[in-house]
Amino acid sequence: MNNETGATPHEPAVTADDLSFSSLFPTTRRGAHAVRHTAERWLAAHLPPEQDAASSSLIDTATLLVAELAANAALHGRVRGRSARLALALTEDAKELLIEVTDPRGDRLPAQHAPTEGESGRGLLLIEALADDWGVQPHHPGGKTVWALCRR
Numbered sequence: 468m469n470n471e472t473g474a475t476p477h478e479p480a481v482t483a484d485d486l487s488f489s490s491l492f493p494t495t496r497r498g499a500h501a502v503r504h505t506a507e508r509w510l511a512a513h514l515p516p517e518q519d520a521a522s523s524s525l526i527d528t529a530t531l532l533v534a535e536l537a538a539n540a541a542l543h544g545r546v547r548g549r550s551a552r553l554a555l556a557l558t559e560d561a562k563e564l565l566i567e568v569t570d571p572r573g574d575r576l577p578a579q580h581a582p583t584e585g586e587s588g589r590g591l592l593l594i595e596a597l598a599d600d601w602g603v604q605p606h607h608p609g610g611k612t613v614w615a616l617c618r619r
Contacts, residue, residue: 485513486556486559487556488554488555489552489554489555490505490553491552492537492552493550494540494545494549494571498537498550503533503537506553507533510564513561514526514561525617528597529617531597532598533553533555535593536566536594537553538590539568539590543572544570544610545571545572546571551570551571553567554566554569555567562618564617565616566616568614569610569611570611573609573610598616599616599618601616
């Protein structure tokens, strides 16, 4: 049992309501994978794909962004014994979705503009291409939050 989250090491601890979702997850590949699937189920329940093509596109885009941001937190934001948090927030009209991933590594901030060369940073190119806006901010008392905004 993971004492910080109350969940098993590979199972996200989740809170959700009609317009928001939040989940702590271990900063591991399995933790990132599990939280992506949990978020995907929440998105499908709140933005049913049969509703319209824009909802389906928003789910697909959001799922890719969640996967990339969670994987980045697991790879670059890991601090032993500390979890990361995924938060999703829909506007009341469900036209905008804010995705936030907070991890405990405030000393490793991603560049606002993704590098085009090199071995790392290519995930940021994906975020830049898919999100309508994105950024990073320090998270008190330590850590960072990387966020992405998707609009229909």
